[in-house]
Amino acid sequence: MVATITSLLILGRTDRPLSTIPASHPVPPIPTAILSCLPALEHQELKAVLPSGDTTYYAIGGDRSHTYDLVLIALNRGRCYVLRPANQRLPVTFLNAFVSQELAQQLWLQIYRRTMHQLGGRSAFQQRLDRTATQLPAGKRGYLAPEQGWALQQLGISIPDRLHIITATDYLSIQENPK
Numbered sequence: 001m002v003a004t005i006t007s008l009l010i011l012g013r014t015d016r017p018l019s020t021i022p023a024s025h026p027v028p029p030i031p032t033a034i035l036s037c038l039p040a041l042e043h044q045e046l047k048a049v050l051p052s053g054d055t056t057y058y059a060i061g062g063d064r065s066h067t068y069d070l071v072l073i074a075l076n077r078g079r080c081y082v083l084r085p086a087n088q089r090l091p092v093t094f095l096n097a098f099v100s101q102e103l104a105q106q107l108w109l110q111i112y113r114r115t116m117h118q119l120g121g122r123s124a125f126q127q128r129l130d131r132t133a134t135q136l137p138a139g140k141r142g143y144l145a146p147e148q149g150w151a152l153q154q155l156g157i158s159i160p161d162r163l164h165i166i167t168a169t170d171y172l173s174i175q176e177n178p179k
Contacts, residue, residue: 034058037073037080048110052103057083059095059107072098072107094145101147108151116155126157133160 030038030046038044041062047070048059055076062069070093072084083098095104116125129152136142142163144152149165159165 030060031058031075033078034060034073034075034080037082039071039082041069041071047114048107050103050106050110057099057103057107059111070111093148096145096147104145104147105150108145108147109154112151112155112157122156125155129157129163130160133162136162 028046028049030044038060041060044060044062046058047061048057050057055074058073058075060071060073062071070084071082072095074081074083084093084095095107098104099107112125116122119125119128133142140162143166144159144163146165146167149159152159
């Protein structure tokens with residue numbers, strides 16, 4: 001059920017098709033310079049763009065085999081590179097495994113801001129996060145990467161008790177030694 005948190009809220013998926021999102025919050029087009037790096041994802045949506053020096057980072061969400069996924073692409077001097085490919089098996093999206101902690105935080109901040117706009121504001125975003133956390137099976141936890149927790153805190157979003165901030169090392173340890 002942790003995947004539900006990722007697909008429904010953390011990556012910003014809304015229950016509405018993109019065509020029903022108000023025009024005041026248009027979804028920017030995906031730049032043609034990175035199209036050659038994109039995997040086959042349905043309903044692709046540009047979630048964040050972050051320039052840093054000679055490189056610009058793009059976070060793109062989309063569906064792959066009925067699972068929402070996030071791809072991270074870097075564009076440097078006209079060449080694109082896939083940093084986080086689609087179909088990663090971890091239900092927690094640790095962007096800091098691919099970019100610095102600061103860049104990962106700023107990417108999540110943009111992703112969550114876009115999601116807030118798509119859902120109708122901070123209150124709707126908080127309600128979705130709370131509802132998603134309460135839908136976890138009894139005794140199960142949801143996990144967030146540290147950069148996700150930081151971004152939520154910057155936006156004034158309360159993290160529900162059933163969601164825990166966890167490092168990649170700790171997450172892998174839990175998976176290897178389940179209780």
